[in-house]
Amino acid sequence: MGATKVDGNDKGKVRIFTLSTCIWCKKTKEFLAQNNVAYEYVDMDKLDSEEKDAALAELKKWNEKCSMPTVVVNDSVCIVGFKEQEIREALSL
Template sequence: MPMEHVDGQDKGKVVLYALSTCGWCKKTRMLLEDLEAEYDYIYVDLLKGNERAEVIEDLKKWNPRLSFPTIVLNDEECIVGFDEDKVRENLE
Protein backbone atom coordinates (compact mmCIF):
# COMPACT_ATOMS: atom_id res chain seq x y z
CA MET A 1 0.00 0.00 0.00
CA PRO A 2 1.29 3.46 -0.88
CA MET A 3 1.41 4.96 2.62
CA GLU A 4 2.89 8.31 3.57
CA HIS A 5 4.97 8.18 6.75
CA VAL A 6 5.14 10.82 9.48
CA ASP A 7 7.96 10.55 11.99
CA GLY A 8 7.30 10.90 15.69
CA GLN A 9 7.33 8.90 18.90
CA ASP A 10 6.62 5.20 18.54
CA LYS A 11 3.18 4.70 20.07
CA GLY A 12 2.51 1.44 18.28
CA LYS A 13 1.41 0.99 14.70
CA VAL A 14 -0.95 3.84 13.73
CA VAL A 15 -2.55 3.87 10.28
CA LEU A 16 -4.90 6.64 9.18
CA TYR A 17 -7.22 6.17 6.21
CA ALA A 18 -8.28 9.63 5.06
CA LEU A 19 -9.55 11.77 2.20
CA SER A 20 -7.43 14.66 0.96
CA THR A 21 -10.48 16.97 0.97
CA CYS A 22 -11.87 16.00 4.41
CA GLY A 23 -11.70 18.59 7.20
CA TRP A 24 -12.14 15.95 9.94
CA CYS A 25 -9.28 13.95 8.41
CA LYS A 26 -7.09 17.05 8.57
CA LYS A 27 -8.08 17.60 12.23
CA THR A 28 -7.17 13.97 12.96
CA ARG A 29 -3.74 14.41 11.37
CA MET A 30 -3.19 17.58 13.42
CA LEU A 31 -4.19 15.71 16.59
CA LEU A 32 -1.74 12.88 15.82
CA GLU A 33 0.98 15.47 15.27
CA ASP A 34 0.07 17.27 18.54
CA LEU A 35 0.50 13.91 20.30
CA GLU A 36 3.86 13.55 18.50
CA ALA A 37 2.82 10.10 17.30
CA GLU A 38 4.60 8.31 14.50
CA TYR A 39 1.99 7.23 11.95
CA ASP A 40 1.28 6.26 8.38
CA TYR A 41 -1.60 7.67 6.36
CA ILE A 42 -3.18 7.16 3.00
CA TYR A 43 -5.48 9.47 1.04
CA VAL A 44 -7.92 6.96 -0.42
CA ASP A 45 -9.46 9.49 -2.84
CA LEU A 46 -6.10 10.01 -4.58
CA LEU A 47 -5.66 6.31 -5.43
CA LYS A 48 -6.60 4.77 -8.78
CA GLY A 49 -7.55 1.37 -10.13
CA ASN A 50 -6.31 -1.79 -8.40
CA GLU A 51 -4.44 0.14 -5.74
CA ARG A 52 -7.66 1.91 -4.72
CA ALA A 53 -9.69 -1.33 -4.79
CA GLU A 54 -7.09 -3.06 -2.60
CA VAL A 55 -7.06 -0.27 -0.01
CA ILE A 56 -10.87 -0.12 0.08
CA GLU A 57 -11.05 -3.90 0.66
CA ASP A 58 -8.55 -3.52 3.51
CA LEU A 59 -10.51 -0.62 5.00
CA LYS A 60 -13.83 -2.53 4.78
CA LYS A 61 -12.47 -5.10 7.26
CA TRP A 62 -12.18 -2.32 9.85
CA ASN A 63 -14.97 0.03 8.84
CA PRO A 64 -17.64 -1.51 6.57
CA ARG A 65 -19.29 1.94 6.14
CA LEU A 66 -16.08 3.26 4.54
CA SER A 67 -16.34 6.57 6.36
CA PHE A 68 -13.42 8.86 7.05
CA PRO A 69 -11.24 9.35 8.96
CA THR A 70 -10.57 5.78 10.09
CA ILE A 71 -7.58 5.03 12.33
CA VAL A 72 -6.34 1.47 12.84
CA LEU A 73 -4.17 0.91 15.91
CA ASN A 74 -1.73 -2.03 16.08
CA ASP A 75 -3.89 -4.02 13.64
CA GLU A 76 -6.24 -4.54 16.60
CA GLU A 77 -8.44 -1.54 17.25
CA CYS A 78 -10.27 0.88 15.00
CA ILE A 79 -11.40 4.44 15.68
CA VAL A 80 -13.97 5.73 13.18
CA GLY A 81 -14.51 9.45 12.74
CA PHE A 82 -12.80 12.28 14.61
CA ASP A 83 -12.82 11.06 18.22
CA GLU A 84 -10.24 13.12 20.08
CA ASP A 85 -10.88 11.46 23.46
CA LYS A 86 -10.45 7.96 22.09
CA VAL A 87 -7.29 8.89 20.16
CA ARG A 88 -5.77 10.54 23.25
CA GLU A 89 -6.75 7.57 25.44
CA ASN A 90 -4.93 5.18 23.08
CA LEU A 91 -1.86 7.30 22.30
CA GLU A 92 -1.02 9.34 25.40
Protein backbone atom coordinates in the same frame (compact mmCIF):
# COMPACT_ATOMS: atom_id res chain seq x y z
CA MET B 1 -0.58 0.61 -1.21
CA GLY B 2 0.25 4.29 -1.36
CA ALA B 3 0.74 4.92 2.35
CA THR B 4 2.63 7.99 3.52
CA LYS B 5 4.73 7.76 6.67
CA VAL B 6 4.88 10.63 9.15
CA ASP B 7 7.72 10.60 11.66
CA GLY B 8 7.22 10.92 15.39
CA ASN B 9 7.35 8.93 18.59
CA ASP B 10 6.56 5.26 18.35
CA LYS B 11 3.16 4.69 19.92
CA GLY B 12 2.61 1.40 18.16
CA LYS B 13 1.41 0.83 14.62
CA VAL B 14 -0.92 3.73 13.82
CA ARG B 15 -2.62 3.74 10.45
CA ILE B 16 -5.29 6.13 9.25
CA PHE B 17 -7.52 5.93 6.20
CA THR B 18 -8.22 9.47 5.03
CA LEU B 19 -9.35 11.77 2.23
CA SER B 20 -7.19 14.72 1.22
CA THR B 21 -10.28 16.96 1.08
CA CYS B 22 -11.84 15.89 4.38
CA ILE B 23 -11.57 18.37 7.21
CA TRP B 24 -12.06 15.72 9.92
CA CYS B 25 -9.21 13.73 8.36
CA LYS B 26 -7.05 16.86 8.43
CA LYS B 27 -7.93 17.38 12.08
CA THR B 28 -6.96 13.79 12.86
CA LYS B 29 -3.59 14.18 11.12
CA GLU B 30 -3.00 17.50 12.92
CA PHE B 31 -3.86 15.95 16.25
CA LEU B 32 -1.37 13.11 15.76
CA ALA B 33 1.30 15.55 14.57
CA GLN B 34 0.73 17.87 17.54
CA ASN B 35 1.17 14.90 19.85
CA ASN B 36 4.27 13.84 17.95
CA VAL B 37 2.89 10.41 17.11
CA ALA B 38 4.45 8.43 14.26
CA TYR B 39 1.75 7.22 11.88
CA GLU B 40 1.02 6.39 8.32
CA TYR B 41 -1.94 7.54 6.27
CA VAL B 42 -3.57 6.63 3.00
CA ASP B 43 -5.44 9.39 1.17
CA MET B 44 -8.07 7.24 -0.52
CA ASP B 45 -8.95 9.92 -3.08
CA LYS B 46 -5.35 10.06 -4.32
CA LEU B 47 -5.01 6.37 -5.18
CA ASP B 48 -5.27 4.82 -8.60
CA SER B 49 -8.07 2.34 -9.19
CA GLU B 50 -6.10 -0.77 -8.28
CA GLU B 51 -4.61 0.74 -5.11
CA LYS B 52 -8.02 2.03 -4.12
CA ASP B 53 -9.60 -1.43 -4.41
CA ALA B 54 -6.90 -2.90 -2.18
CA ALA B 55 -7.17 -0.07 0.35
CA LEU B 56 -10.96 -0.31 0.43
CA ALA B 57 -10.81 -4.06 1.02
CA GLU B 58 -8.47 -3.43 3.96
CA LEU B 59 -10.60 -0.58 5.31
CA LYS B 60 -13.77 -2.63 5.06
CA LYS B 61 -12.31 -5.19 7.46
CA TRP B 62 -12.26 -2.47 10.12
CA ASN B 63 -15.15 -0.26 9.18
CA GLU B 64 -18.09 -1.65 7.20
CA LYS B 65 -19.14 1.87 6.12
CA CYS B 66 -15.67 2.56 4.69
CA SER B 67 -15.86 6.10 6.05
CA MET B 68 -12.94 8.42 6.67
CA PRO B 69 -11.12 9.07 8.91
CA THR B 70 -10.70 5.56 10.26
CA VAL B 71 -7.83 5.14 12.71
CA VAL B 72 -6.43 1.63 13.25
CA VAL B 73 -4.03 1.09 16.14
CA ASN B 74 -1.85 -2.02 16.38
CA ASP B 75 -4.17 -3.93 14.08
CA SER B 76 -6.57 -4.25 16.99
CA VAL B 77 -8.33 -0.98 17.85
CA CYS B 78 -10.43 0.88 15.28
CA ILE B 79 -11.75 4.41 15.77
CA VAL B 80 -14.18 5.76 13.18
CA GLY B 81 -14.31 9.56 12.89
CA PHE B 82 -12.16 12.16 14.62
CA LYS B 83 -12.80 11.16 18.23
CA GLU B 84 -10.00 12.84 20.12
CA GLN B 85 -10.67 11.18 23.47
CA GLU B 86 -10.80 7.68 21.99
CA ILE B 87 -7.57 8.28 20.08
CA ARG B 88 -5.90 9.55 23.27
CA GLU B 89 -6.96 6.42 25.13
CA ALA B 90 -5.86 4.06 22.35
CA LEU B 91 -2.44 5.74 22.20
CA SER B 92 -2.10 6.46 25.93
CA LEU B 93 -1.64 10.17 25.27
